[in-house]
Amino acid sequence: MRHIYxxxxxxxxxxxxxVGFWISLCMIPVFILLGMALPALxxxxxxxxxxxxxxxxxxxxxxxxxxxxxxxxxxxGDFIESLILIEGETANxxxxxxxxxxxxxxxxIGDLLGPQRKIAMAALRSNFRLVEAPAxxxxxxxxFLLAQQALGFQIDEKEQFLHAAVLITSLDEGVVEIExxxxxxxxxxxxRQVQTAVREQMRIDGFTRAGVDFSLVQRIxxxxxxxxxxxxxxxxxxxxxxxxxxxxxxxxxxxxxxxxSVIFSVANMLLTSVIEEKSNKILDSLLCAAPLRSLLVGxxxxxxxxxxxxxxxxxxxxxxxAMVASSVVGGAGGQMEGALALIVDPGLLLPFFAxxxxxxxxxxxxxxxxxxxxxxxxxxxxxxTPMIFVMMVPMMAxxxxxxxxxxxxxxxxxxxxxxxxxxMMARLPTDPPMIEIIGTTVLMVVTTVLVLWGAGKVFQAxxxxxxxSDYFKKMIxxxxxxxxxKVV
Numbered sequence: 001m002r003h004i005y006x007x008x009x010x011x012x013x014x015x016x017x018x019v020g021f022w023i024s025l026c027m028i029p030v031f032i033l034l035g036m037a038l039p040a041l042x043x044x045x046x047x048x049x050x051x052x053x054x055x056x057x058x059x060x061x062x063x064x065x066x067x068x069x070x071x072x073x074x075x076x077g078d079f080i081e082s083l084i085l086i087e088g089e090t091a092n093x094x095x096x097x098x099x100x101x102x103x104x105x106x107x108x109i110g111d112l113l114g115p116q117r118k119i120a121m122a123a124l125r126s127n128f129r130l131v132e133a134p135a136x137x138x139x140x141x142x143x144f145l146l147a148q149q150a151l152g153f154q155i156d157e158k159e160q161f162l163h164a165a166v167l168i169t170s171l172d173e174g175v176v177e178i179e180x181x182x183x184x185x186x187x188x189x190x191x192r193q194v195q196t197a198v199r200e201q202m203r204i205d206g207f208t209r210a211g212v213d214f215s216l217v218q219r220i221x222x223x224x225x226x227x228x229x230x231x232x233x234x235x236x237x238x239x240x241x242x243x244x245x246x247x248x249x250x251x252x253x254x255x256x257x258x259x260x261s262v263i264f265s266v267a268n269m270l271l272t273s274v275i276e277e278k279s280n281k282i283l284d285s286l287l288c289a290a291p292l293r294s295l296l297v298g299x300x301x302x303x304x305x306x307x308x309x310x311x312x313x314x315x316x317x318x319x320x321x322a323m324v325a326s327s328v329v330g331g332a333g334g335q336m337e338g339a340l341a342l343i344v345d346p347g348l349l350l351p352f353f354a355x356x357x358x359x360x361x362x363x364x365x366x367x368x369x370x371x372x373x374x375x376x377x378x379x380x381x382x383x384x385t386p387m388i389f390v391m392m393v394p395m396m397a398x399x400x401x402x403x404x405x406x407x408x409x410x411x412x413x414x415x416x417x418x419x420x421x422x423x424m425m426a427r428l429p430t431d432p433p434m435i436e437i438i439g440t441t442v443l444m445v446v447t448t449v450l451v452l453w454g455a456g457k458v459f460q461a462x463x464x465x466x467x468x469s470d471y472f473k474k475m476i477x478x479x480x481x482x483x484x485x486k487v488v
Contacts, residue, residue, distance in 0.1 A: 003294035004301065011302025015269065016309055026313075048125060049163035050151060051190060052133035052141070059205075060168045060176065060198050065130055067197035075124050076100055076109065083117065128190050131160070138181060141165045145181055163187075166194050174209065176202055248348070248429035249405055255352050256398045256426040258314065263359045263421075264391060266307040267367040270299060271384070274371030296459055300364055307360065351428055358448050359421035363391070365455035372459045394422040401426040414440050417447035 015021050055061035080097050084090075096112040110118030134151055135141045143149040144162035151160045164182035171177060176198060180191050207214040230239040276282075370383045397413050404410075405427055414423040414432075420440045424432075 003291060004298040007295055007298025008302035008305065011273070011299050012305045014273070015303075015306045046127060048127060048129050048155075049187075049190070050129050050131045050160055051164040051166065052131060052162065053166045053168065053194075054133055054136055055168040057170060060170075060201050063201035064166070064194055064197045067193060067200075068126060068128070068130060071193075072126060073100060075126075076106065076121060079121055079124060080113075083113075128163075128193075131162075133165075134162075138165070138167060138179065141181065145183060147183075164190055168198065174202060174205055248345075250402070252348060252429045253398055253402050253405070253426045255348060256394075256401070256422045258311075259352065259356055259359060259425055260391070260395055260398070260422050262307050262310055262356065263363050265310070266303050266360065267363045269306065270303050270364050271367040271371040273303075274299070274368055275374050275376065278372065278375060292460055293456070296365075296368065296456055299368060300361065303364065304357075304360060307356075348428065352425060355421035355425050358444050361448050362418060362444075362451050363387075365452050369455035369458035373461075390418060394419045397423055398426055406430050411436070415443065417444045420444040 053061040053064055077097070077100055080093060080100065084093050084097070092112055092114060096109050099109050099112055106121070110121055113121060131151060133141070134144055134149075141162065144151065145165060147161045151162060153160055163184065164180065164187075167179040167181070169177045169179075178194065178198060180194065182190075204214045207217055228240055231245065232239070234240075366387065370387070373379075373383065394413070397410060397419070400407065401410055401423070410423055410427055411432075413419045414427060414436065417440075421444070424437070424440055
């Protein structure tokens with residue numbers, strides 16, 4: 001046991017005693033927050049682009065303006081719905097949602113949301129701004145489009161320039177031609193939105209010419225049933241399915257992704273460390289000081305401790321991210337508290353750690369054995385390629401599990417021991433039959449024992465007998481002639 005402890009301690013300290021490890025661990029909250037905020041940051045980094053619309057009769061210009069107003073309303077509606085998802089249907093949020101449907105102003109909606117949320121709502125912005133045209137022809141607008149002349153007003157003390165000009169011409173029989181002028185040939189969002197708004201107005205005009213009341217057509221087109229999701233497992237008066245009911249499935253899949261990420265990361269640590277020690281003859285010195293079995297078990301335990309350190313760091317990062325998100329939206333309500341309760345639910349946490357142990361032992365021992373057969377990372381690549389393909393299967397299955405966690409495909413994959421930890425983790429909230437839980441677990445445990453035994457044999461061949469990356473090829477070659485002799 002002392003040898004195992006000393007080797008495990010050496011492996012653990014070789015990673016956690018470095019400044020780089022702690023810097024990378026502390027950077028995890030930063031990367032999580034950046035992942036959450038990067039789309040918004042990139043969007044806000046782009047300047048609000050000014051454009052003008054030249055339309056003789058004004059109908060299409062008005063349609064484009066309405067389109068941008070509708071988009072703004074949708075943006076605010078999505079913001080309110082995200083608050084409801086986090087905090088639940090509070091009186092203020094419900095009132096703000098109702099006010100938006102009634103067409104109230106942003107100021108009135110902001111007053112209902114409260115000061116902090118009002119500021120967050122004001123931060124939402126469109127990427128384009130419709131401004132008054134400084135000229136009414138393509139030739140007159142050319143200096144403004146080429147940024148040779150400013151528009152003559154400032155916003156936030158910055159001179160404003162023209163990004164695009166839309167010239168609309170109405171021809172006979174309802175035909176409309178649009179000239180879209182801009183030096184930015186790659187920006188197509190504004191072009192698509194203008195085209196959609198004008199097309200909608202053309203359809204209104206077409207119905208009007210045909211003597212059809214378009215408002216009636218609009219009402220018929222907007223007809224849609226109100227659908228409510230209900231669960232027979234809940235009481236009749238509380239049977240409606242809420243976002244909180246869907247959270248266990250989302251959290252379980254996230255746990256599966258975390259499980260895969262940690263196991264793959266620490267297994268790679270084992271691979272690279274063994275290759276480095278073997279190439280530098282350090283492995284020979286360790287074998288002189290400790291038995292082979294102690295060396296193998298000690299390495300597995302030491303890197304397992306590193307993985308638990310990583311998990312602890314990721315847990316702290318998740319808590320920090322939740323606290324920051326809560327402060328942004330004005331404090332977490334019942335939904336956030338419910339999500340945190342689900343995350344620390346023993347029904348998910350205990351299986352998570354159990355699946356981690358067996359998943360780590362299986363893949364860790366395989367990578368450790370492969371590393372003992374290689375002198376360089378280039379040699380390891382030929383052996384690693386099949387393992388990488390194998391490990392990508394549960395990753396792709398977890399993406400599919402987000403949409404359909406009760407798929408028969410996932411049921412089949414969960415019976416494959418190498419995939420069991422990740423797939424079963426994602427399936428647990430669906431309450432799979434007990435026979436599946438017990439059966440897949442027993443099969444996973446038996447496979448883990450066999451893999452550990454086989455990995456020990458390979459590690460012995462690589463570490464003590466200097467077997468190389470062609471170990472498996474030679475073993476098969478030796479086996480085939482024997483089989484052929486028996487056949488003869």
